Amino acid sequence: MGRMLMMVAALAAFAACTGGSGTGEEAGETTSYEAVGVIVGVKSEGRVLVIDHEKIEGFMDAMQMPFELDDAKLGAGLKKGDTVRFTVSEKAGGWPITKIKKIEK
Numbered sequence: 001m002g003r004m005l006m007m008v009a010a011l012a013a014f015a016a017c018t019g020g021s022g023t024g025e026e027a028g029e030t031t032s033y034e035a036v037g038v039i040v041g042v043k044s045e046g047r048v049l050v051i052d053h054e055k056i057e058g059f060m061d062a063m064q065m066p067f068e069l070d071d072a073k074l075g076a077g078l079k080k081g082d083t084v085r086f087t088v089s090e091k092a093g094g095w096p097i098t099k100i101k102k103i104e105k
């Protein structure tokens with residue numbers, strides 16, 4: 001019983017924290033946010049992209065930060081200077097990029 005209540009409390013806290021103002025799209029239990037930014041660096045043999053991203057409504061302000069790729073193949077063909085539209089999804093406590101595509105500025 002105590003354990004169950006703990007879980008319910010934890011889920012409620014999580015929902016309050018990531019609910020934001022509602023531009024995150026929800027697919028099942030995964031919370032995702034779409035963003036646009038410019039690749040300013042490629043690290044860890046292409047598994048991490050440093051992206052100067054625009055404000056992500058309901059998630060975070062504009063900033064430059066590293067993003068791990070959910071699958072290293074997602075970064076194939078992308079390079080420093082590319083403008084990209086990408087999706088980050090909550091996964092195992094992190095926010096890896098699950099979709100990314102080069103776009104024209």
Ligand SMILES: [Cu+2]
Binds near residue numbers: 063
């Ligand atoms: Cu950020």
